[in-house]
Amino acid sequence: MRYMILIHGEEGAWEALSPEDMAAGMAEYMAYTEALRKAGKYVVGEELNKAVTGRTVKVRGGAPQVADGPYADIKEQLGGFYLIEADSLDEAVSWGARCPGAKHGTIEVRPVIQH
Secondary structure: OEEEEEEEEEOOOOOOOOHHHHHHHHHHHHHHHHHHHHOOOEEEEEEOOOHHHOEEEEEEOOEEEEEEOOOOOOOEEEEEEEEEEOOOHHHHHHHHHHOHHHHOOEEEEEEOOOO
16 A cells, blocks of 8 residues: 655754755665665655745636645645555554654655545
């Protein structure tokens, strides 16, 4: 079964790190990604740009309504994700706990409904 590991964190926290801490953080993510690959669990993973670079879209009365940036003003934003294969939710949660983002943000693990 497939699971999404959603990485929520405080925007701007990464940019506030020293270059050395950024390099160490990237090394952690690369090692985590490699561990997923070696275990045969990795499907895809990506970092997202800042929420303010996006748009929210909804359709009301047949017309699209587009707004700049995040819809809700919250401390943590979705910053990236991994799509993995796992045998159970417990296994997926275990991988989520190993994600470097769990040390400073919140990891959400959700099953993917496959049609």
